[in-house]
Amino acid sequence: MTAPVAGRAEPHHAPEDSPLSPKDYAAAASARLDRSVWDYIAGGSGDEVTLREDRAAYDRYRLRPRALVDVSHLELGTTLLGRPVSVPIGIAPMAYHRLVHADGEIATARAAGAVGALTITSTFASKTIEETARAAPGPLWLQLYVMRRREVTESLVRRAEAAGYRALVITVDTPRMARRERDLRNGFSLPPYVRPANLDISQRAGLHEGRSGNSTLAEHAALHHDAAFTWEDLAWLRSLTGLPLVLKGVLTAQDARRAADLGVAGLIVSTHGGRQLDGVIPALDALPEVVAAVPPECEVLVDGGIRRGTDVLKALALGARAVLVGRPVLWGLAVDGADGVERVLATLRAELEEAMALTGRPRLDTITRDLLHPSADLPFHPTSNDKEMA
Numbered sequence: 054m055t056a057p058v059a060g061r062a063e064p065h066h067a068p069e070d071s072p073l074s075p076k077d078y079a080a081a082a083s084a085r086l087d088r089s090v091w092d093y094i095a096g097g098s099g100d101e102v103t104l105r106e107d108r109a110a111y112d113r114y115r116l117r118p119r120a121l122v123d124v125s126h127l128e129l130g131t132t133l134l135g136r137p138v139s140v141p142i143g144i145a146p147m148a149y150h151r152l153v154h155a156d157g158e159i160a161t162a163r164a165a166g167a168v169g170a171l172t173i174t175s176t177f178a179s180k181t182i183e184e185t186a187r188a189a190p191g192p193l194w195l196q197l198y199v200m201r202r203r204e205v206t207e208s209l210v211r212r213a214e215a216a217g218y219r220a221l222v223i224t225v226d227t228p229r230m231a232r233r234e235r236d237l238r239n240g241f242s243l244p245p246y247v248r249p250a251n252l253d254i255s256q257r258a259g260l261h262e263g264r265s266g267n268s269t270l271a272e273h274a275a276l277h278h279d280a281a282f283t284w285e286d287l288a289w290l291r292s293l294t295g296l297p298l299v300l301k302g303v304l305t306a307q308d309a310r311r312a313a314d315l316g317v318a319g320l321i322v323s324t325h326g327g328r329q330l331d332g333v334i335p336a337l338d339a340l341p342e343v344v345a346a347v348p349p350e351c352e353v354l355v356d357g358g359i360r361r362g363t364d365v366l367k368a369l370a371l372g373a374r375a376v377l378v379g380r381p382v383l384w385g386l387a388v389d390g391a392d393g394v395e396r397v398l399a400t401l402r403a404e405l406e407e408a409m410a411l412t413g414r415p416r417l418d419t420i421t422r423d424l425l426h427p428s429a430d431l432p433f434h435p436t437s438n439d440k441e442m443a
């Protein structure tokens with residue numbers, strides 16, 4: 054275990070000795086973190102309906118294993134936008150990793166590199182684009198919130214290009230930050246040792262002064278995010294860079310088709326982990342219609358609620374090229390720095406291998422939709438839904 058970061062609360066009780074699953078890491082992290090930091094990470098918006106349903110969507114599918122298949126060799130490697138990765142599991146962009154560990158994004162990226170997984174770094178990273186790139190052998194993409202001051206976004210793009218990032222991920226579900234009542238109740242704001250390392254001083258304005266009774270992060274987003282950014286403005290981003298663009302937060306066939314028509318290279322089907330519009334369709338349920346709407350060269354990823362190797366398998370069976378994992382990464386980081394993140398990712402990989410072996414699917418291209426049986430309480434059959442929406 055690593056030493057706690059400054060300002061972190063003493064554990065309420067001893068963490069479990071050797072966490073095994075992401076769930077164990079959640080318990081150990083919750084024992085170590087300040088309540089307000091835990092709530093910022095764990096929480097969702099509104100009544101947290103989408104937060105719960107993103108997870109529950111996975112439990113509505115049962116698996117149909119095939120027997121007597123040679124599963125003595127399993128292949129988990131694939132490519133993402135033309136770059137090899139060892140696993141179809143990557144790290145979702147999340148703000149401020151230093152909230153839970155002093156090494157922040159450097160530890161996270163290093164752990165992903167050790168597993169051969171993709172890392173997506175947030176605009177609101179608490180370590181710089183450059184230092185994170187130096188730590189990470191694996192592929193890196195940069196997530197962008199488009200800022201009102203376009204020159205700030207442009208400078209992030211230039212820095213990402215120079216540091217060797219391979220794609221830009223534009224988050225499209227956050228023209229403003231949704232109300233998160235846990236943060237409001239806790240009066241959550243960033244502790245002084247956590248800063249958006251990639252923004253200049255003027256872009257940090259508002260981060261530490263709550264005025265309207267909203268969380269300071271939401272106030273900051275209201276001040277700086279460009280809520281007027283539209284499809285037309287994507288052309289501007291396109292013209293800035295040769296890096297492929299990926300849109301994160303697409304949940305409908307209509308938006309997916311429009312993005313593909315504009316030459317977007319990839320989509321991340323996501324509810325932002327239930328942190329933006331509460332009550333939206335769970336990401337897993339939106340996945341089939343998005344996959345059906347775009348040509349095969351547009352790569353579709355999904356995130357939200359993935360906690361087990363069997364969840365990864367289900368997402369791949371519904372057409373995802375890879376999945377992203379959010380909160381479990383921060384739980385691992387909180388408990389044991391880079392080692393904790395590496396173990397969380399390695400556990401998900403081991404569970405995926407086990408699931409592939411036990412369902413008779415030795416390669417990623419053998420993970421197909423016939424692997425899934427919707428359980429009785431599934432509200433609709435996704436196969437018929439995506440035909441309707443496509």
Ligand SMILES: Cc1cc2nc3c(=O)[nH]c(=O)nc-3n(C[C@H](O)[C@H](O)[C@H](O)COP(=O)(O)O)c2cc1C
Pocket residue numbers: 093094095145146147148175176177196224301323324325326327328356357358359377378379380381
């Ligand atoms: C603490 C936290 C911070 C996040 N920050 C960002 C962010 O800066 N940019 C972004 O696009 N998504 C952000 N997200 C959303 C994640 O990228 C991802 O969509 C979500 O966490 C996936 O769900 P999961 O946590 O259930 O795996 C954040 C999520 C969490 C939990």
Ligand SMILES: CC(C)CC(=O)C(=O)O
Pocket residue numbers: 148177227230270274325328
């Ligand atoms: C600073 C925030 C905009 C980061 C975020 O996307 C989130 O907390 O979900």
